Amino acid sequence: MNDQVVQYLEQNADRFVEELKDFLRIPTVSADPACKPHLQRGAEFVYRQFANLGFKAEIVPTAGHPIVYAEWMQSPGVPTVMVYGHYDVQPADPLDLWTTPPFEPTLRDGCLYARGATDDKGQVFTHIKSAEAWLRTIGKLPVNLKYVIEGEEEVGSRNLDDFLAARKEQLNCDVAVVSDTSQYAPNQPAITYGLRGILAVEITLTGPKKDLHSGVFGGSVANPASGIAKMIASLHDDQGRVQIPGFYDDVIPLSEMERQQFRDLGFDETAFKAELGVAEVAGEVGYSTTERRWARPTCEVNGLFSGYTGVGPKTIVPSKATVKITCRLVPGQDPHKLTEALHQYLKSQCPASLAFEFTSFHGCPAFVFDPNSPYIEAAASAIREAWGVDRVRLIREGGSIPVVQTFKDVLGLDTLLLGWGQNTDNLHSPNEHFSMQDFHRGIRASANLWQKLAEMGQTPVASVPDNLC
Amino acid sequence: MNDQVVQYLEQNADRFVEELKDFLRIPTVSADPACKPHLQRGAEFVYRQFANLGFKAEIVPTAGHPIVYAEWMQSPGVPTVMVYGHYDVQPADPLDLWTTPPFEPTLRDGCLYARGATDDKGQVFTHIKSAEAWLRTIGKLPVNLKYVIEGEEEVGSRNLDDFLAARKEQLNCDVAVVSDTSQYAPNQPAITYGLRGILAVEITLTGPKKDLHSGVFGGSVANPASGIAKMIASLHDDQGRVQIPGFYDDVIPLSEMERQQFRDLGFDETAFKAELGVAEVAGEVGYSTTERRWARPTCEVNGLFSGYTGVGPKTIVPSKATVKITCRLVPGQDPHKLTEALHQYLKSQCPASLAFEFTSFHGCPAFVFDPNSPYIEAAASAIREAWGVDRVRLIREGGSIPVVQTFKDVLGLDTLLLGWGQNTDNLHSPNEHFSMQDFHRGIRASANLWQKLAEMGQTPVASVPDNLC
Numbered sequence: 001m002n003d004q005v006v007q008y009l010e011q012n013a014d015r016f017v018e019e020l021k022d023f024l025r026i027p028t029v030s031a032d033p034a035c036k037p038h039l040q041r042g043a044e045f046v047y048r049q050f051a052n053l054g055f056k057a058e059i060v061p062t063a064g065h066p067i068v069y070a071e072w073m074q075s076p077g078v079p080t081v082m083v084y085g086h087y088d089v090q091p092a093d094p095l096d097l098w099t100t101p102p103f104e105p106t107l108r109d110g111c112l113y114a115r116g117a118t119d120d121k122g123q124v125f126t127h128i129k130s131a132e133a134w135l136r137t138i139g140k141l142p143v144n145l146k147y148v149i150e151g152e153e154e155v156g157s158r159n160l161d162d163f164l165a166a167r168k169e170q171l172n173c174d175v176a177v178v179s180d181t182s183q184y185a186p187n188q189p190a191i192t193y194g195l196r197g198i199l200a201v202e203i204t205l206t207g208p209k210k211d212l213h214s215g216v217f218g219g220s221v222a223n224p225a226s227g228i229a230k231m232i233a234s235l236h237d238d239q240g241r242v243q244i245p246g247f248y249d250d251v252i253p254l255s256e257m258e259r260q261q262f263r264d265l266g267f268d269e270t271a272f273k274a275e276l277g278v279a280e281v282a283g284e285v286g287y288s289t290t291e292r293r294w295a296r297p298t299c300e301v302n303g304l305f306s307g308y309t310g311v312g313p314k315t316i317v318p319s320k321a322t323v324k325i326t327c328r329l330v331p332g333q334d335p336h337k338l339t340e341a342l343h344q345y346l347k348s349q350c351p352a353s354l355a356f357e358f359t360s361f362h363g364c365p366a367f368v369f370d371p372n373s374p375y376i377e378a379a380a381s382a383i384r385e386a387w388g389v390d391r392v393r394l395i396r397e398g399g400s401i402p403v404v405q406t407f408k409d410v411l412g413l414d415t416l417l418l419g420w421g422q423n424t425d426n427l428h429s430p431n432e433h434f435s436m437q438d439f440h441r442g443i444r445a446s447a448n449l450w451q452k453l454a455e456m457g458q459t460p461v462a463s464v465p466d467n468l469c
Numbered sequence: 470m471n472d473q474v475v476q477y478l479e480q481n482a483d484r485f486v487e488e489l490k491d492f493l494r495i496p497t498v499s500a501d502p503a504c505k506p507h508l509q510r511g512a513e514f515v516y517r518q519f520a521n522l523g524f525k526a527e528i529v530p531t532a533g534h535p536i537v538y539a540e541w542m543q544s545p546g547v548p549t550v551m552v553y554g555h556y557d558v559q560p561a562d563p564l565d566l567w568t569t570p571p572f573e574p575t576l577r578d579g580c581l582y583a584r585g586a587t588d589d590k591g592q593v594f595t596h597i598k599s600a601e602a603w604l605r606t607i608g609k610l611p612v613n614l615k616y617v618i619e620g621e622e623e624v625g626s627r628n629l630d631d632f633l634a635a636r637k638e639q640l641n642c643d644v645a646v647v648s649d650t651s652q653y654a655p656n657q658p659a660i661t662y663g664l665r666g667i668l669a670v671e672i673t674l675t676g677p678k679k680d681l682h683s684g685v686f687g688g689s690v691a692n693p694a695s696g697i698a699k700m701i702a703s704l705h706d707d708q709g710r711v712q713i714p715g716f717y718d719d720v721i722p723l724s725e726m727e728r729q730q731f732r733d734l735g736f737d738e739t740a741f742k743a744e745l746g747v748a749e750v751a752g753e754v755g756y757s758t759t760e761r762r763w764a765r766p767t768c769e770v771n772g773l774f775s776g777y778t779g780v781g782p783k784t785i786v787p788s789k790a791t792v793k794i795t796c797r798l799v800p801g802q803d804p805h806k807l808t809e810a811l812h813q814y815l816k817s818q819c820p821a822s823l824a825f826e827f828t829s830f831h832g833c834p835a836f837v838f839d840p841n842s843p844y845i846e847a848a849a850s851a852i853r854e855a856w857g858v859d860r861v862r863l864i865r866e867g868g869s870i871p872v873v874q875t876f877k878d879v880l881g882l883d884t885l886l887l888g889w890g891q892n893t894d895n896l897h898s899p900n901e902h903f904s905m906q907d908f909h910r911g912i913r914a915s916a917n918l919w920q921k922l923a924e925m926g927q928t929p930v931a932s933v934p935d936n937l938c
Contacts, residue, residue: 196684200782209746215665215868218769218797219761222751225770225792229701236695277678280822282691292688300687301694301775302785308772308793313669313830315795315868316771323694324777326784328687353749361782399684399784 001385001448004137009129009447013440016129017112020439021105023087023121024114030065030088030155039065039151042087046149049128053135055147062159065151069167072131073144078454079174080144082413084403085124086153086180089116090428097430110436117434118421123179124149126420126439130446142454146173153180157403164410175375176407177449179442181419184265184393189383189445192417193371194294194396195404197329199339199363200302203228203346204322206355211307211316222353224321225306231349232323235299240284242299242327244338244345252332254295258371261394262290294396298328299342328398335363364405368396369414374456379416382448386441418445470854470917473606478598478916482909485598486581489908490574492556492590493583499534499557499624508534508620511556515618518597522604524616531628534620538636541600542613547923548643549613551882553872554593555622555649558585559897566899579905586903587890592648593618595889595908599915611923615642622649626872633879644844645876646918648911650888653734653862658852658914661886662840663763663865664873666798668808668832669771672697672815673791675824680776680785691822693790694775700818701792704768709753711768711796713807713814721801723764727840730863731759763865767797768811797867804832833874837865838883843925848885851917855910887914 028042029035043059043066050057050070057070065088073080092102092115100106105114112122127147134141148171150160164171184190205224212221237243254262267290273281283292292298302325307318327342329335339360350356369376371394380392397417407413420442426432497511498504512528512535519526519539526539534557542549561571561584569575574583581591596616603610617640619629633640653659674693681690706712723731736759742750752761761767771794776787796811798804808829819825838845840863849861866886876882889911895901 198684198784200784202782207747212745213868214767214769214771214795215667215797216866217745217762218795218867219752219765219767220750220758221745221747222749223769225773226701226705229698229770229773232695232698233702276681276686276690278676278690278822279824280691281689282820282822283688289689293686296688298683298688300683300692300786301698302683302783302787303777303779304694304698304773304775304787304790305778306770306773309774309778309791310772313671313793313795314771315667315669317769318771318773321773322778324782326683326687326782328684351751353747353751355748397685398687399682 001451002138005133005447008133008137009440009444012133016125016443017107017436017439020112020122020125021114023125024105024112024116025103027092027103028088028116028151029091030152031091036065039088043068043151046087050147053132060163062152062163064155064159067151067160067163068149069147071144071146072141074140075142075144078143079456080146080172081450081453082146082148082171082173082176083127084148084176084178084407085127086120086150087124088151088154089121090119090154092430094430099431102432107436111433112436112439113431113433115432117432118425119427119432120153120180122434122439123420123442126179126442127177127446129443130450133443133447134450142450145450146171153403160403161406161410164406168411171411173411173413175453176413176415177418178403178415179418179420181397181417182421182423182425183419183438184395186422187387187389188393189387189389190393190395190419191376191379191383192395192397192419193376194331194368195366195400196294196297196398197333197335197364197366198326198400199329199335199342200324200326200361201339201342202322202324202359202361203231204320204357205231205350206320206357207353208317208319211319214315214317218317221317222351223317224354225318227351227354228304228306228321228323231346232301232304234349240282242297244299244341246341247297247338250332250334251297251330254291258295259291262288262294265290265393265395293398295330297330297333300326300328302326329366331366331368333366335365339363364400367400367404367408369416375414375416375453378452378456379418379449382452383418383445385448386445420445470920471607474602474916477602477606478909478913485594485912486905486908489581489591489594490583492594493574493581493585494572496561496572497557497585497620498560499621500560505534508557512537512620515556519616522601529632531621531632533624533628536620536629536632537618538616540613540615541610543609544611544613547612548925549615549641550919550922551615551617551640551642551645552596553617553645553647553876554596555589555619556593557620557623558590559588559623561899563899568900571901576905580902581905581908582900582902584901586901587894588896588901589622589649591903591908592889592911595648595911596646596915598912599919602912602916603919611919614919615640622872629872630875630879633875637880640880642880642882644922645882645884646887647872647884648887648889650866650886651890651892651894652888652907653864655891656856656858657862658856658858659862659864659888660845660848660852661864661866661888662845663800663837664835664869665763665766665867666802666804666833666835667795667869668798668804668811669793669795669830670808670811671791671793671828671830672700673789673826674700674819675789675826676822677786677788680788683784683786687786690786691820692786693823694787696820696823697773697775697790697792700815701770701773703818709751711766713768713810715810716766716807719801719803720766720799723760727764728760731757731763734759734862734864762867764799766799766802769795769797771795798835800835800837802835804834808832833869836869836873836877838885844883844885844922847921847925848887848918851921852887852914854917855914889914
């Protein structure tokens, strides 16, 4: 990278930390109505960062907390990148478990302790300071940048979709960057290139029109709890494979390269079992725990209820039984098609003596960023240099990150998930912290990234895909 | 029966109704603390009935509402009969659904409308007035009588067991009589000679030590909701037969005579399905609906819960799943042995990756009074004469009546369940009523019964059985 930029980062490292502390002192707890003025202050803090650098910036009011939007579009012919992050934080409770107060940032053992240190103020700040370094030294950015920094991520991003839809043209970009995840492990930086999709349904079986006395009527009418149990039991065979017809038909298999990458991560199954408190791992035969979590589709019961759920016995035949099921989907699987397949399969398992009711909540396909894409390589190269490591882990996540789906759905954008934090940084817990080494490496990686992406040249702006969900 | 007794019943019929109205005007709602003084008044009303007839009577205080005990033991060498009933009533709510107020007894279309009219003041009164008729005409009773009329039946008879245990010697009898059930249908009087037993258990399966994110972990650990579903599914085969090893081994099969009696009852399956709101009946193959309800053992899920049970989806792998199960037992089956068999069977169905926890709540064997017993024949003969019918239905009930089990367990007594009411008398509902024709036929049947039992001669006092539960 440009020597001047590198030098600037080194010379200003301490000031970056002091400024981050200022940011962290603002208690931007989006869930707490009493913090509303602090959210406004938080937005203004972010706005000033951009305004001071010459960005075209604005504080966009919403029905909730404001969104800060800023853009620098002065390099024609190079890629345009959108950075997304959030300036709001989780509540700090329980306060008595914090060693130092959550909104009095404190350095200890190389880490900065404060609510929001890593989630997401510290990580957002890396992408602001990287831009500053380019602008204060070279006077311009290698790429065009658009920042969307919202104030409601911790309360479900409830006004983000409207903002994105309203600004769809303005937000045209080549790729999105989000730093709100973690490294694979300390000194093992990672790029998350795949997320599973999801479908969610609920099934209710009804037998008698009200709960019946199990003595007077038991044995003479179908019990919906037994019926739903048979239905659930029919979802998997004894090898852990999902039995819904066609469930695996469209699955794009993991490549041998990806399986090898997963193996190379050196997953510690003993530690995993201890952390979860299970005697054994379980799941689909023929796949490792990592593959089962990240890259194989599932069908899980999330909730189940029927009849009496209080203390002690109650002698009834329940009138109803309900099960909530989600399937995690992998690339190739269509949530709409599989919702219907699940519907038909379960209906076929339902005894004629029970009424069957099916509700579909939502569905969205898996997200995967081609691990061989030049964007991934650009990001990996930027990170390798910043971390001084030979390799960057390419990992997937088993869950879905809603904002990534939104970018895909509304803006047609793929997202680079670049996590500078650690899983052990106590996100959402007392004593949240961020390693200052990771903070500075993150700024450096971000500054590198703008250059690496510029070197790729501009790609056509992606169009909005058809598979909205 | 003795002409003088018959004549007395006819001449005093209207007064009996007026006295019953006085009894019904006392709002003896045992569940309502504000009614406590009325319960005391109710007990005193019952006490005076007996005292006026020369019974040795007392109002026995308990930790709750008092028990009235009365005995007439002046006929050596003849059987001693214990009559059980209760003077407390269900709450009258919702009041606005009553045509006339619940504690202002009103005659309408041959029925007396009031809370407690049939459950159980009216039915209790038949056994008091029958004794009165004998004592006011002949001057003595054909049998020895002991009455236990409690005030807490509608709140679980919570002080009855202590009373029975404390008075075990005093309560020595040949047989118990309870009129707190119904006829099979109008003008089809019945004797209930069998009740099913019960065992009740709860099983909890535990997977991970807390609910897990179904995206991050789903597919890699055993889901306890799926595990419990497989367990429940394994309880029955596709013919509705319970799969617990040994479950049917000790079942005493229904005799061909009993099956024929059941068939002769002319069960209306279409009406039954409409009443319950089910498209089809279900259950063990090879048995009729009546047999399934009254005389075949069952294994029913009463409650089932796991994970998220609120509105909409929640993406978790539950930590725990719990099922509540009761088995109804028939003569021959041992609740303790089958509880253990169920325990072992379910444990064998539990995957090694889930922790298994089993709780047994209680169990008691089925009760059956030999339908060929001379007591049954004596009661049937008394009823036939009072009702002017050729036959009395011999029926069973699928449930358990706790007090019958208590008499068996504590006093070693069999119970004649002689119901004078109708299922349609609105027990526990607004507009409870009792046909005055049934009331008078009940008194007449009761008066007959004392004579018929006397004609049997005295039988040895039953001993306490070994199979306490």
